[in-house]
Amino acid sequence: MSKMRVYEYAKKQNVQSKDIIDKLKTMNVDVSNHMSVIDEDAIRRLNDAYQPKSQKPEEKQTIEQKKNTSNVNKAENKKESKKENTMKIKKDDTAKKTTNATPAKGGNQGKANQKGGKPGNRNTNNAGNKNNKNNNNRNNNRAKTPAAPPQPKPAPVMPTKITFTDTLTVSELAKKLTKEPSEIIKKLMFLGVMATINQELDKESIELIAGDYGVEVEEEIIIDETEFEAYENADKEEDLQTRPPVVTIMGHVDHGKTTLLDSIRNTKVTASEAGGITQHIGAYQIEDKGKKITFLDTPGHAAFTTMRARGAQVTDITILVVAADDGVMPQTVEAINHAKAAEVPIIVAVNKMDKESANPDRVMQELTEHGLIPEDWGGDTIFVSVSALKGDGIDDLIEMIQLVSEVEELKANPNRAAQGTVIEAELDKGRGSVATLLVQNGTLNVGDPIVVGNTFGRVRAMVNDLGRRVKTAGPSTPVEITGLNEVPQAGDQFMVFVDEKKARQIGEARSKKQQEAQRKESSKLNLEDLFNQIKEGDIKEINVIIKADVQGSAEALAGSLRKIEVEGVKVKILHTGVGAITESDIILASASNAIIIGFNVRPDNNAKRTAEAEKVDVRLHRIIYNVIEEIESAMKGMLDPEFAEKVIGQVEVRTTFKVSKVGTIAGCYVTEGKVTRDSTVRLIRDGVVIYEGKIDALKRFKDDAKEVNTGYECGITLEKFNDIKEGDVIEAYIMEEIART
Numbered sequence: 001m002s003k004m005r006v007y008e009y010a011k012k013q014n015v016q017s018k019d020i021i022d023k024l025k026t027m028n029v030d031v032s033n034h035m036s037v038i039d040e041d042a043i044r045r046l047n048d049a050y051q052p053k054s055q056k057p058e059e060k061q062t063i064e065q066k067k068n069t070s071n072v073n074k075a076e077n078k079k080e081s082k083k084e085n086t087m088k089i090k091k092d093d094t095a096k097k098t099t100n101a102t103p104a105k106g107g108n109q110g111k112a113n114q115k116g117g118k119p120g121n122r123n124t125n126n127a128g129n130k131n132n133k134n135n136n137n138r139n140n141n142r143a144k145t146p147a148a149p150p151q152p153k154p155a156p157v158m159p160t161k162i163t164f165t166d167t168l169t170v171s172e173l174a175k176k177l178t179k180e181p182s183e184i185i186k187k188l189m190f191l192g193v194m195a196t197i198n199q200e201l202d203k204e205s206i207e208l209i210a211g212d213y214g215v216e217v218e219e220e221i222i223i224d225e226t227e228f229e230a231y232e233n234a235d236k237e238e239d240l241q242t243r244p245p246v247v248t249i250m251g252h253v254d255h256g257k258t259t260l261l262d263s264i265r266n267t268k269v270t271a272s273e274a275g276g277i278t279q280h281i282g283a284y285q286i287e288d289k290g291k292k293i294t295f296l297d298t299p300g301h302a303a304f305t306t307m308r309a310r311g312a313q314v315t316d317i318t319i320l321v322v323a324a325d326d327g328v329m330p331q332t333v334e335a336i337n338h339a340k341a342a343e344v345p346i347i348v349a350v351n352k353m354d355k356e357s358a359n360p361d362r363v364m365q366e367l368t369e370h371g372l373i374p375e376d377w378g379g380d381t382i383f384v385s386v387s388a389l390k391g392d393g394i395d396d397l398i399e400m401i402q403l404v405s406e407v408e409e410l411k412a413n414p415n416r417a418a419q420g421t422v423i424e425a426e427l428d429k430g431r432g433s434v435a436t437l438l439v440q441n442g443t444l445n446v447g448d449p450i451v452v453g454n455t456f457g458r459v460r461a462m463v464n465d466l467g468r469r470v471k472t473a474g475p476s477t478p479v480e481i482t483g484l485n486e487v488p489q490a491g492d493q494f495m496v497f498v499d500e501k502k503a504r505q506i507g508e509a510r511s512k513k514q515q516e517a518q519r520k521e522s523s524k525l526n527l528e529d530l531f532n533q534i535k536e537g538d539i540k541e542i543n544v545i546i547k548a549d550v551q552g553s554a555e556a557l558a559g560s561l562r563k564i565e566v567e568g569v570k571v572k573i574l575h576t577g578v579g580a581i582t583e584s585d586i587i588l589a590s591a592s593n594a595i596i597i598g599f600n601v602r603p604d605n606n607a608k609r610t611a612e613a614e615k616v617d618v619r620l621h622r623i624i625y626n627v628i629e630e631i632e633s634a635m636k637g638m639l640d641p642e643f644a645e646k647v648i649g650q651v652e653v654r655t656t657f658k659v660s661k662v663g664t665i666a667g668c669y670v671t672e673g674k675v676t677r678d679s680t681v682r683l684i685r686d687g688v689v690i691y692e693g694k695i696d697a698l699k700r701f702k703d704d705a706k707e708v709n710t711g712y713e714c715g716i717t718l719e720k721f722n723d724i725k726e727g728d729v730i731e732a733y734i735m736e737e738i739a740r741t
């Protein structure tokens with residue numbers, strides 16, 4: 001017996017975590033929530049408490065004493081049925097007991113149980129049965145009466161409540177109601193439902209039938225453990241502590257996002273921290289008057305779009321940077337829309353105030369048109385004038401962030417297992433999978449077994465944004481971790497589990513689930529889709545990742561692609577690199593809907609597999625011109641026609657002749673379709689393709705034939721291939737142009 005978390009123990013005992021927490025409290029064991037760890041001693045005590053009642057002598061007596069009250073069995077039944085429900089939530093119990101039926105049935109039930117131990121007693125209450133059996137034995141011994149004559153089967157006991165998940169068949173419902181299926185079918189008929197014994201009934205029918213017998217119905221929803229949302233997440237108010245805000249900076253190109261981030265960091269990284277090697281981990285923390293702020297420095301849009309698309313909400317506050325000399329631009333509007341959709345408060349930083357051409361009034365005016373009205377003008381949006389370049393106004397901005405953060409009352413419980421989101425992830429040659437995590441609740445520790453998206457492992461090492469090794473990371477802290485079996489994706493959720501085995505189980509289950517979902521979806525971008533989307537006006541940008549043999553050609557290619565001019569469509573180079581196409585390239589491409597171009601390089605095996613699974617389009621080229629042409633065609637929506645293979649017939653090799661100068665002639669019989677002189681063929685032996693190529697000669701008797709149909713014999717020779725054997729199968733196919741949809 002080893003340590004366990006509350007929810008795990010609750011699962012084991014088929015009860016709610018809350019019950020366990022309550023029980024532990026009566027034992028003076030201090031636990032805060034379902035993730036709390038309970039030690040061996042507490043587990044032992046809980047085990048005692050949950051032992052079947054019949055094993056406890058003192059309780060035996062109580063039951064004996066209570067035997068005469070008919071209510072006891074009802075109570076026991078209730079308790080047991082409560083036990084049955086683990087990870088199940090009561091959804092509805094609309095079918096209520098009818099007042100006249102229930103007490104009578106309840107009374108019967110009581111009586112049946114008092115008699116106890118009789119054959120045919122269908123009470124499912126185990127503890128009750130054991131007691132009954134014991135009582136029965138005792139009675140038999142005491143009375144020493146000869147065996148009673150066989151008694152008529154007692155009427156089965158109708159339960160007061162039944163449970164179901166999703167649906168029940170007629171026979172399952174009948175069994176639960178201790179009725180014959182034919183009776184249920186009859187009742188259904190009266191309700192206008194013609195059902196067979198194996199027919200699945202909907203919730204309404206189940207409730208109607210059960211209600212008619214005065215039986216309550218409860219629908220159970222089985223929670224999928226692999227869904228992180230399924231884990232109870234209610235922290236008690238008293239466990240919550242204020243946490244730092246997580247801030248994202250967004251704005252139009254060149255309005256100064258990067259400069260502002262740098263400026264904030266430079267002014268606020270304290271001297272004591274300055275020694276640390278600043279590391280790019282996609283996020284960093286500053287401290288101002290003892291209060292921390294976390295900044296995400298992944299491109300603002302990625303933080304919102306990729307992460308939000310995956311259901312992750314990490315940002316608490318958005319800083320909207322607008323250059324005072326340029327005003328509201330398309331990406332400014334986009335940023336506002338993202339922040340609004342995510343219901344994240346916006347602070348406007350009017351930047352480049354040092355410039356002569358700065359016109360903050362114009363910025364304010366333009367922003368009011370998008371619903372951002374400055375406080376001075378009677379609105380509720382905070383505007384701060386800054387010069388990211390000179391460092392002016394940075395303190396004001398930080399103060400405003402702290403203010404908004406206070407208003408938002410951002411809280412988390414640091415004393416629980418960590419949960420959060422992946423900010424960035426990559427495959428590092430030396431360290432393996434490296435992921436930057438943002439802890440959103442709880443505290444992450446080195447050594448914690450963890451599931452991150454569909455990957456799992458144990459936190460091997462943690463590094464903070466200053467490049468320092470840390471052992472723990474509390475709420476709102478970004479850390480880079482190693483120790484995962486694979487590379488997760490930005491926006492993936494992570495969760496710490498009690499042991500590595502569990503983490504592995506959940507991680508593998510999640511991975512399997514995702515693969516299945518992907519198989520169904522198979523809608524990742526490829527050039528053909530792109531063509532269609534461009535045609536429909538959906539896509540304005542082609543994301544491209546370039547891998548080349550040398551840096552020079554990668555750059556040349558990137559430069560050439562950027563220069564392609566097609567109205568309304570832009571090439572965006574997400575990443576260029578040297579060397580083979582790796583799994584992390586594929587993951588990046590998959591996360592950002594990009595196409596990978598390999599120039600004089602190939603994907604390694606892992607990359608090939610992942611590309612297939614992730615449906616990433618990898619284009620391999622050796623001539624720059626071809627790459628440009630291909631991308632340009634895609635942009636113009638003028639891709640070459642697409643061809644698909646169409647099998648036209650199958651031929652069986654019945655004999656072979658060797659003829660000098662000609663080679664092996666196969667004496668064949670067309671078993672399906674036809675074979676034509678110009679078809680391409682595949683020679684298949686024992687299910688394995690031995691040869692693929694062209695027909696050299698197709699003959700009927702001594703004459704050349706254009707085509708030979710099913711049921712006819714023919715002679716075939718293959719181009720540059722003589723190893724044809726009796727029993728081989730020749731499959732003939734043609735390449736057919738398929739229409740684009």
Ligand SMILES: Nc1nc2c(ncn2[C@@H]2O[C@H](COP(=O)(O)OP(=O)(O)OP(=O)(O)O)[C@@H](O)[C@H]2O)c(=O)[nH]1
Pocket residue numbers: 251252253254255256257258259260351352353354355386387388389390
């Ligand atoms: N005069 C002046 N120039 C600034 C200020 N802030 C940024 N710049 C300049 O504006 C240009 C763009 O700044 P960045 O910080 O790269 O802008 P960005 O929004 O991060 O741009 P992208 O990453 O391309 O979206 C740079 O040349 C900066 O030096 C400022 O406060 N005043």
